[in-house]
Structure formats: structure tokens, C-alpha cells
Amino acid sequence: MKELNERKLIEITPKSPYNFDATVFKPSYYPDYTKSYEKGKYWFVLNINNKIYGIKMENIGSIKKPKIKLAIFSKYKLPSGEIEKIIEELNYRFEFKRDISEFFEKFKEDKILSPFLKRWYGMHSSCAQNLYELLMIGIFLQNTVVKRTVQMTNVMLEKYGTKVKFDNKEVYSFWNPKDMINVPEDELRSLKVGYRAKLFIKLSKTFVEEKIDEFELRKLQVDKAKEKLLKLYGVGPETARILLQESLHHYNLFEHVASWQQKILSHLLFNKKLVPTEKIIEYVNKNWEKWAVLAVHYIWEDIFWQRKQGKKIEWLDKEIRL
DNA sequence: CATCAGGGCCCTG
DNA sequence: CAGGGCCCTGAT
Incomplete structure (x- = not known):
């Protein structure tokens, strides 16, 4: 501590x-x-x-x-x-310091978006973690359900993170890449993280050895940044999307929708059970252009917020697989 | 009890 | 480009 x-x-x-x-x-x-x-x-x-x-x-x-x-x-x-x-x-x-006033100006009359803009006026995307930390979260999210993600995250934080106390609060900070490179894979596997054990070690090595510089990544155009991220072992389209949107704050690249997101967006945007992802992507980009990611973020967080308020949304509970 | 798919990704053929 | 394997868990 x-x-x-x-x-x-x-x-x-x-x-x-x-x-x-x-x-x-x-x-x-x-x-x-x-x-x-x-x-x-x-x-x-x-x-x-x-x-x-x-x-x-x-x-x-x-x-x-x-x-x-x-x-x-x-x-x-x-x-x-x-x-x-x-x-x-x-x-x-x-x-x-980011000025997003154009977003509200441009879509204040938008048929779909305007009620969400009113409710969440001034909301930005944000990320408390650095790139490596968010990448760890991305790995925890892969190929599983929320409960197991939470379990794996907390057990790893307790073992390799640091408990930090300030202002009468105790919160954990993630381990640094160098703390993970010499941990035996078996030790991680005993924490029930499965195939992710290999990814944590391999990615940490990459961050230490090749000195992935998140500050350089921030300067790149979104396509270039994506290219670099996809080269990381264990990072595919979905994990790259998370990093681009949350860590690097790109609002303009909406080109990947995972299947569970597809179900939710089909409901929210089309009021249908299942719309092909290409249709969703085309629709979102056509309507909201370079603000596509932020626009979807407004609609997305709104439904999760309603759920958090205790509103029963049966189709959603089914799709997010707690 | 056994089986199966999941908030992906890599590798093989 | 399709499809199997990876890990564990809880739903069926």
C-alpha cells in the first residue's frame, strides 16, 4: 500500500x-x-x-x-x-480543452440525435487510464462475459497492482509493463485468465522493449494509429476500436461493430432485432459523419444509464450478458 | 451429468 | 476467407 x-x-x-x-x-x-x-x-x-x-x-x-x-x-x-x-x-x-460545440450546433435538429444531445449536453469521451492500462482492460474484455472480466481484473489488480491511499480513498493502480515481463505464464494461468496470460506477458514485453510511445501514437492520423495498434499481438479490430475511441479520442472512425453491439444498435437505431453490421455502419457514418463515434456514444450511454436507474429493459439485459 | 457459446484473436489450410 | 482452438463459467 x-x-x-x-x-x-x-x-x-x-x-x-x-x-x-x-x-x-x-x-x-x-x-x-x-x-x-x-x-x-x-x-x-x-x-x-x-x-x-x-x-x-x-x-x-x-x-x-x-x-x-x-x-x-x-x-x-x-x-x-x-x-x-x-x-x-x-x-x-x-x-x-476540446471544443465540441460544433457537434451540438450541427445536430441540434437531428431527428434521432437531438433528444440525446439535450439529455447529455456537454458529455465527452474520456479515459482515466494510459494506453497500456486500457490495453489490459481490452484483453480482460475479450471473449467472455462481464462477470468474468470483473473477476479477472480484480484478481490481477490485487496480485500485481498497487493499492494507493489518498483523500481517505483506497484505489488500485495497474502494474507497469516491466512488472509483468518476468511473471511465469503458469502463475497468471492459476488466476484463471486463460489464454490471456500469454497476451499480458507478450504485450508487456513489447511495451518495454520496443518502447511503444503513446505520445507518438496520439499525433498520428486515425488510420495510421489503427495500423500500429493492430500490429500488437492479441489486438484485433475490436480491441483496436476501444483504444482508438477511448484512449486516443478519435470520434471519426466508425467501421467495426461487434456482434453483441450489433444487437443493441439494431434495437436502438432501427427498432429491429438484427440489422447487418454493414447497414449499421453505413447509416451511422452517413448521418453523423466525422462525429459518428461520439453520436453513437450518446445513444449508447443513454440506454445504459436508464438501465442503471433501475428501468427494466429486457432485451438489453439479455444482450449484455452479465 | 454433459454440452455449449461467449463484450476476440491467431493460426492453419 | 472459413473455421478450429483457446480458457473458464454459467445457462440449458
Whole structure:
């Protein structure tokens, strides 16, 4: 356990509109020990280049006049240069400075989208994890159901992650690539992660040896970034999609729909049981163009939010396979 | 009890 | 380009 007692307070003013709760908390994501959320407040461990900080963000503004109180927790007092880096990184991961007002302007009269835009006005995509951490999550998601994903994630966090305490919260941070490269495959397999054991080790080696630079990846056009990601062992179209959308924040590449998503989107967009994925992809791109991914995100999170509120949505419960 | 497919991906033929 | 194998789990 690591305790971080040094605290630095800073105010952040995101670009308006910015919907704090809808951006930091996504009802469609699976729960794990790496974060803590309550309305208007979010805690997690920030890992930048294998250095960790405790982060608490608190909403003290509104959607139109956003303001966030940021507390950075560390073991020792941080030099100002390091604090600037942390803020810059948070700007990227939570899109504090990204202007998406064009999206609302363009689609405010859109037949399908407009009610969702009203309900979730100012919501961005966001990602508390770095690229490696989200890749680990992507592997946990592969070829299984939510319950097992949660189980594998938490058991691995307990064994290889670090428990971090700050602001009276305890959350886990992921292991770093170098911590995983010498772990025997059998040891991982005993944690019931199956074929993923090999992937964790192999991917970690790739990150250590070839020094995959997520900061370089961020600068690439979406097609180039995708090409690079697909070269990683164990990363196919679906895992690449997750990384491109969430970690690298690309809103314009909508070209892959997994079969469980296909069922849900068929319902939401066409009110039908099953529409061919090509049709879905064509429809989404035609309607929402370079905002395709964000548009679907609005519709997607809305239904998961309703479900979280206790609304019974039978067809959905069946498709998400808890 | 046994069987089977799943919030993919790799490899083979 | 189709299809088998990978792991474990819970549904049937």
C-alpha cells in the first residue's frame, strides 16, 4: 500500500460545454477497483510514464460554465514543472480543452440525435487510464462475459497492482509493463485468465522493449494509429476500436461493430432485432459523419444509464450478458 | 451429468 | 476467407 499525503489544489476551467458527471462516469463501463465515483466527484490513480499520482476531481461549476477543483496527491511535494505535466495529461484524457460545440450546433435538429444531445449536453469521451492500462482492460474484455472480466481484473489488480491511499480513498493502480515481463505464464494461468496470460506477458514485453510511445501514437492520423495498434499481438479490430475511441479520442472512425453491439444498435437505431453490421455502419457514418463515434456514444450511454436507474429493459439485459 | 457459446484473436489450410 | 482452438463459467 502506498499512501500519498502531499496535496496540491488547482482549479481547472474546461471548454464549455462540459458535462462533468457524464464525462467521467460511464454507466456502460464495467466496475473495478481502480476508481471511485459519486455525483460531482471522481477519484483515481493517474499513471504517467510509470509514475503515479492520486487524483481527485470535483465539479464546482456547471455545464455551460464548467469549473473543476483538482487535487493532486503525491508522496512528496511536486515541482511546478511536474504539476504542469499532470495538468496537460488530464487535459488530454478528459478533453478539458476540446471544443465540441460544433457537434451540438450541427445536430441540434437531428431527428434521432437531438433528444440525446439535450439529455447529455456537454458529455465527452474520456479515459482515466494510459494506453497500456486500457490495453489490459481490452484483453480482460475479450471473449467472455462481464462477470468474468470483473473477476479477472480484480484478481490481477490485487496480485500485481498497487493499492494507493489518498483523500481517505483506497484505489488500485495497474502494474507497469516491466512488472509483468518476468511473471511465469503458469502463475497468471492459476488466476484463471486463460489464454490471456500469454497476451499480458507478450504485450508487456513489447511495451518495454520496443518502447511503444503513446505520445507518438496520439499525433498520428486515425488510420495510421489503427495500423500500429493492430500490429500488437492479441489486438484485433475490436480491441483496436476501444483504444482508438477511448484512449486516443478519435470520434471519426466508425467501421467495426461487434456482434453483441450489433444487437443493441439494431434495437436502438432501427427498432429491429438484427440489422447487418454493414447497414449499421453505413447509416451511422452517413448521418453523423466525422462525429459518428461520439453520436453513437450518446445513444449508447443513454440506454445504459436508464438501465442503471433501475428501468427494466429486457432485451438489453439479455444482450449484455452479465 | 454433459454440452455449449461467449463484450476476440491467431493460426492453419 | 472459413473455421478450429483457446480458457473458464454459467445457462440449458
